[in-house]
Every structure is written in C-alpha cells, then in structure tokens.
Amino acid sequence: xxxxxxxxxxxxxxxxxxxxxxxxxxxxxxxxxxxxxxxxxxxxxxxxxxxxxxxxxxxxxxxxxxxxxxxxxxxxxxxxxxxxxxxxxxxxxxxxxxxxxxxxxxxxxxxxxxxxxxxxxxxxxxxxxxxxxxxxxxxxxxxxxxxxxxxxxxxxxxxxxxxxxxxxxxxxxxxxxxxxxxxxxxxxxxxxxxxxxxx
Numbered sequence: 001x002x003x004x005x006x007x008x009x010x011x012x013x014x015x016x017x018x019x020x021x022x023x024x025x026x027x028x029x030x031x032x033x034x035x036x037x038x039x040x041x042x043x044x045x046x047x048x049x050x051x052x053x054x055x056x057x058x059x060x061x062x063x064x065x066x067x068x069x070x071x072x073x074x075x076x077x078x079x080x081x082x083x084x085x086x087x088x089x090x091x092x093x094x095x096x097x098x099x100x101x102x103x104x105x106x107x108x109x110x111x112x113x114x115x116x117x118x119x120x121x122x123x124x125x126x127x128x129x130x131x132x133x134x135x136x137x138x139x140x141x142x143x144x145x146x147x148x149x150x151x152x153x154x155x156x157x158x159x160x161x162x163x164x165x166x167x168x169x170x171x172x173x174x175x176x177x178x179x180x181x182x183x184x185x186x187x188x189x190x191x192x193x194x195x196x197x198x199x
Contacts, residue, residue: 003103004100006162010097014094015095015098025089029083033057033080034061039055039056040055043112046129046130047126054092060075060077090132103131105131105133128160133168133169133172135152135153137168138172139152
C-alpha cells in the first residue's frame, strides 16, 4: 500500500513538474516526425498480464517500396536520439504508473514474445509490477548480459523495500543527469536461450 501511494504521488507530481518537457516533447515530435506522438507497445505487467506501455515516438514512419517499415536504425532520427539520450521519451510512462500498470521502481518490462524463454527463476521478475527504472538499470543497463539483468531483477523481487526504491531512484536521477548508461532499449534483443529454459 505504501508503494502504491508513493507511485500515485510521485507520478502525479512528476507529470506536473515535467509538463513543460511533456508538452515540448510532443510539440517537437509533431513538428519533426508528425503523428502519432505516442508509441504504444504491449508488454507483460504483474504476473505477466499484458498492458500497453507509453513512450514518445522516436522513429519516422518511412517505408520501403513494398510498404514495409524500414529497419529501426534507418528510421531513427536526430529528434529521436535527443529524446532517448535525455530520457524524455520515457516520461509518458508516468501515466502508466498513475493507472497502476507500472511502478516507479521495478524490473523493466520486456517484450511479450520473451516470456516463453524465461526459466522458472527468471520468471519471478513478474511477481512484482514492472517499473520505469529498476535495480538492473542502475547496475549496468545494456552494458551487462541478459542473464545478469535477470539475476538483478530477481534479487530486487527478493529484497524490495521502500528504502531500496529510494536508493534506486537516487541512482537513476544521477545517471540521467550524467547521461551514463543511457541507450536505446528498443535496439536491444534478448539472447536466444539454448535448449529449453535451463540457461
């Protein structure tokens, strides 16, 4: 209950405080990329239940001669790079927190198609709500292996506390201000596990 109360308070305050960035980001996307402003993608939430995560759109809608979207790296724009490098693209997730689909702190929600690849131990990361930031994000993010990320996520599930959440938030703000370990989440794909779920 304390965590949910904090999430509601923090997301509400966050939306108010960052409203100039939310408005500015939306205006920049409309001007440089057109509509839609928000990128929605289905992710697994608490107990693997699907929900739509919100982000500012960072890529163009350019298509090839067959009407298929070009690869991500060809659709990435300077505007998108700016939004990602400053983490402004993540701000719409505050509305996910307000709705109760995300927490401020928790394991980052990955893609739905990854669910069958988890071991029973790794699947425990879904025993809590996913978060905007988490223990793995402040301990290397994309600089560490997927196995290490999952270990950090499960460690958080086993050791979560209000004080730990505050520490993670502190480290997150510090890394964002230093622009450290900031990279494009959508450009990273999970390693394919060998065999069944033994890895």
